[in-house]
Amino acid sequence: MARPTDTRDRIVAAASKLFYAEGIGRVSMDAVAEKTGVTKRTLYYHFQSKDDLIAAYLDARDQPNLAQMAAWFAEAQGGLGDKVAAVFAHLARVAAHPKWKGCGFLRTTAELASMPGHPAVRIGARHKNGFATWLAGEIRTAGLDDAETLAREILLLLDGAFSASLLHRDPAWFEAAGRAAAGLVELRRLRSAGEGGGHRG
Known part of the structure; x- marks a missing residue:
């Protein structure tokens, strides 16, 4: 079973690729969930909003x-x-x-x-x-x-x-x-x- 920190890191990594390639405005949370291979429920468990995920994307860089x-x-x-x-x-x-x-x-x-x-x-x-x-x-x-x-x-x-x-x-x-x-x-x-x-x- 994946640890919460591992799942969070995978979400940030997937979001980072999408956000950098396409821009934050063109990437939906659905797209991030799909690229990560998690449900939207799991995605929102780790990040309450897209804004939180965008911040995590830059923080990781x-x-x-x-x-x-x-x-x-x-x-x-x-x-x-x-x-x-x-x-x-x-x-x-x-x-x-x-x-x-x-x-x-x-x-x-x-x-x-x-x-x-x-x-x-x-x-x-x-x-x-x-x-x-x-x-x-x-x-x-x-x-x-x-x-x-x-x-x-x-x-x-x-x-x-x-x-x-x-x-x-x-x-x-x-x-x-x-x-x-x-x-x-x-x-x-x-x-x-x-x-x-x-x-x-």
Whole structure:
């Protein structure tokens, strides 16, 4: 007999595939139940509403996505700019896959734009803030000033690349954004070095 947690995980996994492929508005709870292989009664036992399931879908993507980007960053050779650019380069390769449908967080929150208090919107904001907070920590570790601002600027480039790559079906937008992000890092490095030199003088 399946444990409740196993069944819940299977429901979230099935919903995740459907929501990402088709969008949350086009997927019914009937479709999720059918794909999972459970009854609607079982589905509603684990999730009282579709809104709860949508929130669980994004919540399940949160930490794995952040961990993947952090791993790409850590594995890259070179300085901070090279490591930041590597995240964009990896995303360009992911975006080249025919089944890639963009950023699940941005797409879902766009569908829920009229519902700013929706739990999935809060999870989407948490995910983006989590990326910015993690990146700001890496920037501080590299010795650059105003890490929070630079992290937000890079996040803007990242989300812009997600949108443009999806719109044009062209992963080259990630590569262009990666070069721009590396350029921002280099400008901040030069500014920090210049300010440091001025203090020493």
